[in-house]
Amino acid sequence: MSVLFIEYPACSTCKKAKSWLDAHKVSYTDRHIKENHPTKEELSLWFKKSGLPLKRFFNTSGLLYKSMNLKEKLPSLSEEEALSLLASDGMLVKRPLIVAEDFVLVGFKEAEWEGKLG
DSSP states (O other): OEEEEEEOTTOHHHHHHHHHHHHTTOEEEEEETTTSOOOHHHHHHHHHHHTSOGGGGBOTTSHHHHHTTHHHHGGGSOHHHHHHHHHHOGGGBOSOEEEOSSOEEESOOHHHHHHHHO
16 A cells, blocks of 8 residues: 655654654655645545544644634634635644545554554
8 A cells, every 4th residue: 555645854743654654664655745735625635535623634733823823713714714724834734644545644643553554
């Protein structure tokens, strides 16, 4: 199985996740989230495929999220508005992301990755 691995290379969690993929010999295509951020269409597809609430796709610990006061604004945004916002800047998107044919993983939770990719 080969997956799309979306990361911000300077992110320590992304580095740990990449090491985990390498150690488990998971084949992946690497994508830099800031240089090649996800489109609204991609995010919409991944959101639906993930089964997660859209809020989980936001990097809530990021400086941009905090400076935009999104904790307060997010609950009142429509799905379309939230997807457009996520697509506007890769730094708003939680990472790392794993996109496979039939699932999407958001963030690095080793047990969850083991269950899907192990």
